[in-house]
Amino acid sequence: MTAKSWQKKIKSNCEAAGTYRPFFDDVIISLANILEQRDIAKAQFEKSGGAVVISYTNKGGATNPAKNPFLVAWDDLNKTALSYWREMGLTPAGLKKINDSAMKQKKKSSLSEALKDIG
Numbered sequence: 001m002t003a004k005s006w007q008k009k010i011k012s013n014c015e016a017a018g019t020y021r022p023f024f025d026d027v028i029i030s031l032a033n034i035l036e037q038r039d040i041a042k043a044q045f046e047k048s049g050g051a052v053v054i055s056y057t058n059k060g061g062a063t064n065p066a067k068n069p070f071l072v073a074w075d076d077l078n079k080t081a082l083s084y085w086r087e088m089g090l091t092p093a094g095l096k097k098i099n100d101s102a103m104k105q106k107k108k109s110s111l112s113e114a115l116k117d118i119g
Contacts (some may be wrong), residue, residue: 001039006032010088019089019098031084038077045070 001009010028014020048054048070056066086094 001036003029003032003036006035010035010090013090014088017089017095019095024088027084027088031081031088034077034081034084038074038081041070041074041077045074 007028010031011020011025014024014028045068048068051068052071053065054068055063057063082091085091089095089098
């Protein structure tokens with residue numbers, strides 16, 4: 001999926017979750033670019049045969065097992081993307097955190113309004 005397609009999907013998901021704000025647009029663009037790179041890394045991993053462990057020959061000529069670098073890149077990009085999803089309220093825990101924060105803010109404003117009416 002292209003970054004542009006990811007941007008549309010992310011914005012739509014944020015709107016559906018009720019977490020979209022226009023100031024998220026730069027974050028959405030960053031996440032979309034990360035997801036595009038993640039998809040490329042996954043495709044390269046699959047094209048390389050999908051082996052988790054590959055043989056690596058070092059400068060000395062010794063062959064050793066190593067993690068497939070495409071898998072490592074895909075995993076790193078996936079973890080980075082997950083942190084963005086979480087911060088934008090697009091995971092269950094992230095949405096709960098945002099909703100709890102919003103509830104606390106509403107309670108504060110209600111209390112301040114009540115105190116304002118008394119004084």
